[in-house]
Amino acid sequence: MNNFEYSRPETAEAAIAAVAGDAKARFLAGGTTLIDLMKCDVEAPTHLVDVSRLPGLDAIEVGPGGIRIGAAAKMTDVAEHPAVARDYPGMREALLLGASTQLRNMASIGGNLMQRTRCSYFRDPSYAQCNKRKPGSGCAAIDGVNRGHAILGTSELCIATYPGDFAVSLMALDATVHVQNGRATAFPIDDFFLPYGPSPHIEHPIGRDELIVAVEVPASAAARRSHYLKVRDRESYEFAACSAAVGLELEPDGRTVRDVRVALGGVASKPWRARQVEAALRGKTFDEPTIRRACELAVEGAKDWGHNGFKITLAPRVAARALMQVGGLE
C-alpha cells in the first residue's frame, strides 16, 4: 500500500473537480474494493476523494414508476428497505447473498457496481501477465488456475469473471445507472458493463472522474416476482460459482409466460443477460421441461478454459432452478 492524500469535499461537483484535477485521484466510498486492491498493490492512487457522505447521495426514493437508489446508499440499507423487499425481492436477495454482514454495512451501491474481478492473477502484481492490470501483457489465468473464471464473454486476452451479485439482479430488471460529470448521463445497465473487446482493462463507459450518483430500477410485474439464486461450495462468504437473477410474469391463465428475465452471475466477464433464454420462454407454458430446454441456450458460445468447464453444465441448471423456484415449481 502506498501513501495517499484524503479529502472529503462537501458537494458532488467539488468531488468531481478534485478527481478531474488529479490524474492519480480516485473516488472513495465504502472502500471495500479499492482499499483491498491498494493493499494488494494493484491500485496505487495518491489521492482518495471521499464521496460516501455527500448530502443526499444515499437517498432511496420510491415512486410508482420505480425506485431510485442513491449511489452512496449502503448495501445493507437497500436490502432492508421495505419497498425493496416488497417490489424487488430478487434485488434484496442478491444484496444479502453478497460478501458478509460487515462488508455489506460498508459497501456502497455505486462502489458495488465498480467492484473488480477476483481473478488471482489480476490481484497479485507479481504475475507479469494481466491485460486488465497491465494492458498488452497477456493473461496468466489461461494457463493457470481458472476454476473460478468466466465461460461467457471471454477472449484470449482475458477470462476474468465479474464477481458481483447485485449488478446481476439489476441486469435482469433493466436498471439504469446515472452518472454525473458536469452533465448528467444515464446508461442502461447492460451498456454500463462493457464486453471484453480488445481492451479488457476498460470495464465501464465512464471516465475516472465521472461519479455514479444513482441506480434506477423500473417497477414491473417481473421485478415484483423476482428471485436471486446463488450457487457456491461454501454456504456464505464466497463468490458465486454460478448465480441467476430471474423475474417472471405469467398471463392470467397462470401458466403462460408473459414476461421473463434471466441474468447470470459468476460465469461471465460482465453481468450476463440471457436474452435467448427469455425469448425461448416468452409465450410458452411454464413447466419444467420447457424451462430446462430454454435454459440450455444460456451457455451458447461458452468456452471451457481448463478448470471451469463445469460451469457450462451448471449455468443452465441454476437459471432453470431459479425460474422454477420463483414460479412455484419446487
Added chain:
Amino acid sequence: MATAFTPTRAGSPLGRPTDRIDGPRKVGGHADYAAEHFPPGVVHAVLVQSTVGNGRVARVDHASVESMPGVLAVISHRNAPKIATPKVFPMGAAASSFVPFQDDRVRYNGQHVALVVADTLEHATAAGRALAVEYAPEPAVSGIADPKAEPKPAADFGGQAPDAEWGDPDAALADAPVRLDLRYTTPREYNAPIEPHATVAQWGEDGSLTVWEPSQWVEGARQVFSEWFGLPLEKIRVISPFIGGGFGCKACPQPHAAAAVLAAKMVGRPVKLAVTRPQMFTSHGGRAATRQTLSIGADRDGKLQAIVQESVNETSLDDAFVEPGGSVTALMYGVPNLRTTHKLVRCNVVTPGWMRAPGEAVSSFALECAMDELAHELGLDPIELRLRNWTDTDPHGGKPWSTRRLREAYEAGVRAIGWERRSTTPRSVREGRKLVGIGMAAGTYPVMRTPSEALVRVTADGEVQVESGGTDIGTGLYTICAQTAAEVLGVDAADVRVRLGDTELARAPLAGGSQLSGDLLPVIHGAAERVRDELLQIAARELQANDLAVEGGRVIVPGDPSRAVGFADLVRRSGKNAIEVLHDNLPPDANSEEDRRLTFNGVSKLDFDPSPNYAMHSWQASFVEVHVDEDFGTVRVKRIVSAVDCGRLYNPKTAESQIQGGVIMGLGMALLEAAEVDPTSARITNNNLAEYMLPVHADVPDIEVISVGEPDYEANPLGGKCVGELGITGIAAAIANAVFNATGKRVRDLPITLEKLI
C-alpha cells in the same frame, strides 16, 4: 507418580463441565497475544517474499529503499550474518532446516528473501513493497501432481517413514476373492489460525534474548533459537501465554522468527515482525498434499485378507517431511497381511508441517473410504464389516488395547443418527431436489507421552497457584490445570491462579500430539498432593488432630466445624513466604539436568508408544447426514454425530469443544479446503481467507458429541486418553461415504467440490 485417582467427593472439580477460566480475559481483550507487546523502542520488520518458484535471487537493490522514510535496515543474503541450521524433527525441535537469508537460492514461491526494518509498520511496509528484487528463475515443480515430480522412498531423502509389513500381503491380495484397487488424494491444506504468526524479539545488554512468540512449546522454541544463534538456553526467554490457534503450525518457531531475532540484533532495537495473512501460506507449511493407493483384499464374508498401501506426499527441497498416510491402516483392523510404505516427492514448496492429526487425518480418509467401498461391494452394512474385522490387539505390535470402546461408539452413533434410516441403495433417498445420504467412519489417535514438571504453590494470601511452561493453545489447558489443583486442595477451580507459556516457569513438553493434558495433569496432581500434605502436617500441629481434610481454602476437622484453619494462616505458620512444590514425573534414573534438557528441549523422550503392555489410543465413530443438490452438486452437511472414547474427560465442556473443532476442521477438509497452486510459478493463488475456503458458521450443522469413554488408568493415572486431534480423524471419510450414499458417486479426491458431483 500418583496412583490411580478416584474422585473422593461428589461434584469434584476434575471431570465437571467448567467454563474456561481464561474466557473473560480473552473476551474482554485482556489476554496478551505476542503481537500485542510493545517493548520500549520497538521497531517493525516486514518480510519480502520471492515471486518465483525456483531459481536464484539475481539482485536485491538495498539502496533502492535505504533512504526511504524511517528505514533502519534492509536484510538479505547480501548482508545477513550467519544463522546456523537447526536440528529438525524428529532429531530436534525445528520444523524445517530452512533458515532465511543464508544464500541466494529460491526454493519455493513465497520464500523469505529480504526483510525491511523501519520505525513504523507503515514505513516498513512501503519500503518492503518498493524493494527491487530480481530473479534468475528456473522451472519449478509445483506440487505432487506435477509431471516433473518423481516419488521416491522416504528413506532416499533421509526421511523416517512409519512403514509396516506383516504376513505375505502380495500373495494374500492375489488370492483374495474380492479385491479393490483404489486411489485417494488430499490437497495441500493450511492450519490457518485466526492469529497469524508474529514474533517480537528483544536483546538485553547482557546478550540475553527475550521473544514473544505464539508457541505450542516454549522450551522447544528456546532450543531452536539457541541453535540458530549459538546462545546458551539460559540466555533465552520465550513467552507465549496465549495463542490464537496453532493446530500444529506453532509447534516450532518458523523461519520468520529467526529473521526477527536477527533484525533486532542488527538494528540494536526490539523488533516486531507480524506475518501477513498472504505470507502465512508460505512462511510455514500446512498439511502436505498426499496420494494414497490402497489395494484391499477380502473374502466374500468381508474378512480382510490383505491391505497394500503406498502413501506419497510432497516435501520441500530442504527437508524430508513424511505425512504418515499408513498410520491408521496399520492399526484399525485385524488384517493378517499388510504392507504400508511411504514415498516422497520433492517439490518447490515450503517444508510441509504438522496440521491437526498429521497422518491420521489423511490415513483415516483413505482407509475408512476403502472400507465403505468394500462394504458396498460386498453388500454388507459398513458397521458390520468393521465388526467382522474387529481386533482385540494392535495388529502391528500385538499388544492388547488398554481400552477400546469403539463398539460402544458405533452403538451410540447408530442410535443418535438414526442409522436405520440409511438406505443401502445409493441415490435412493430424496427430499425435494436434494439427495439425502448417511455415512459413517471410524477414527483414532494415539496416546503419546512425555514427562513433565509442574509447580503448585499456596501463597501467604492463601491463593492456590499453578505454574507451567506448557501452553494453552485454545484447548482449555488453563481450566483443567485449575481443576486439577482445585480437586486436590479443596478449592474452587475459579479461585486457582494459573500461569502458562513462559520458559521462566516449570518446564513442559510440546502442546501437540494431543499429549499435554495427559503429561501435565498427573504432575500438577502430584505437586498439589505434596502441597496438601505439607499443609496438613502444619495443620495437624495447629489443630491437634489427625483426621483432617481440605475444604474451601481451609484445613478442617470433618464433623467439627469449630476447628479449621485457613491456608494463609498455615503458610504464615510455616515460616515461609509460600508453600510450593516443583514436581515432575521423570523416571528416577533419568532426571539429571541433561535428561531434563533432552526431555523438554527436544523430542527424544516423546514416547509414541508409552506402555510396554498395552496399545493406547482414543477412538471415534462419526456419523454424518448430507444433502446434495441434484442439479448443483453442492453438499450441505445436515448433522454430525461424533461418538468418542477419550477415556475420562477432565472437563467435558472444553473436551466437547475440542471434538467439535476437530469435526469442523474435518468438514473443511472434506468439502472446501485446498491450496490452489499456479502450475507455472508454483505460487499459491488463493492465499487469503476469502478464497482459501474454511467452513463458515452457516456450513456447520449441529454436532452432537457423545462420550462413551471410561477412565483408562493404563493410559494415564488420572484416566484420560487424548482429545484434541481425535475429532478430525475419520470425518472426511464419513462425509465422503455419506455423499456416496446420497449420490452414488464416489469422490476419492478431496475436497468434494460441486463440479465432482454434477
